Amino acid sequence: MPGFFTLLFAALGIALAARDSRRLLPGVLLTLAATSLVSAVVVFVLGIGGVILVSLTGPGGDVAAVLLIFIVPLLAGVGLGVALVGNGIVMLRREGRSLANRLSLLAGVGVLAILALGVVAVLARWFEFAVIVLLLAGPIGYVGMGFVSYLCWSAVYARIARRGPAPAAIVTLGSGLRRDGSVPPLLAQRVALGVETLQRSPDAVLVLSGGQGPDEPRSEAAGMAEHAAGLGAPPERLVIEDSSRTTEENLTLTREILAERGITGPVLAVTSDYHAFRAATLLRTLGMPGNAIGARTARYYRPSALLREYLALLRDHRLLNIIAVGVLMVPVIAFVAISLIQLLAD
Template structure:
């Protein structure tokens, strides 16, 4: 019962935080805590009232290592698919690298421990704690990214900015087409047509600015010329949002802004819009399934880098514990 009370408290905190601003990672912390406590509370009650349920719970726990290996195999297979379909770039290798690291890290930790060297044992402890911290942070990020991506946005946008991505041979590839089609869907459903701002500059491997190609697609799909103003300078998401906000202001289209991107990118774009002090929300378009694992890993790394100082502070107690382990090991020796 205690865990269910905790779940209710964390749930109330989550709803309070979400009502204040949906675009905050702390919402995900409260959400995961609420769901985790609720699950533990339900398991506790079922163990007490359902004969044999404790054995089922134990069996599930024992199967966890097997499920981790299954996850590793899935990520490796997905990584191979990414390399085959998207090319050999570091961003396309993330699921493969994660799949290889999952079984490798425990083996490395065991090897370090069996050496008996206090420094190597401490390194093993630090590796375990860092992996656990990163895993917990990823669960929070993934959970809230899924939750935020399913939220409905009640306000009718005055402007819709479509975040750009790499062109292929000067044209709009499927990934970018999904974003543009989602923006057109919102545009057609709106009685008062919002301003469409396709945003993206020209990359070193592109023959023209992304915004130009995106605007051409929108006009070709029936958007009115007076409702489409491309943004052709941005080289990252923060610039997409900031430069598009300026275009909206210059066009006199006051009101909320809605950014459109792919589902894996929704939460990070929302965090950046909040950091920029913008009155904006973000909605997502569907992404090819094989692309999602690596894309979410890439987004997670970017979010971690963006909050690096905070994560260093949060990890300091674990670092202090590792130092205590080292001191104890040296004294024992």
């Protein structure tokens, strides 16, 4: 049966990816296929390990095998939590104390807190609390599995996007200027990739997309255009879109400008690597043909940035995710309600 589901998930994932790779569902299905396969292998290996332990240690081997099943995931979870906390501290030191920069720290603290609560509940024999923690594995697992799928599929999509058709327009997405109006390193990397792609696409134009924020002396598009010209981009091939405030507006307003100029064909959105997949999903939602690619960012910056983008992706599909998490929370709510009724009855 595990083999059947592995093949089913894999086949559906590949078919949907071939149809349109700019959505998360193929990644979810392929992640489920991989999880099913890995689970079958782990069960098989642990089964053999349990037999060996029993043969070597007698009945105590059963206990050792069960402990092994729980200790390995526990240690992996602790390692993940510690790594996220460490990254969060680095982010706060290098990037400031904004909420976005605290995401990896908050995620790490959350992982460690849930693991600690589970261990304490088991050791203290708090049956009701242990059951609640166990039931929370459903909604937490849903969000966690989605994040793993997002990480894996966005990496696969990055390779697919670079093999897409030649673009009619390259759209570099803004990300904020310095207070003096200059282009910061992260945005400079986007512009450089846009100019590099323009030089390989003789029939395309380069759209610099980004409005003016309240703390910026000029529009992001103006700053990017100046930077692109400094990198050798021909001024006659540059198009300015300087009214947008969000990624969705970047793409929507760019579509209008391209339509006015009679430019048709696929677009290639250029952004940062952590943001590329979500930009691609917005292209799909807006019905725009094309793909999105990303310029490299510093390794320490990616964990918080990826968490932020995943939360934005969940928000973009909020109704589906609210329903899914709500359904998975039903057992938790039901157990808490039954426990309170019994407590009041006593």
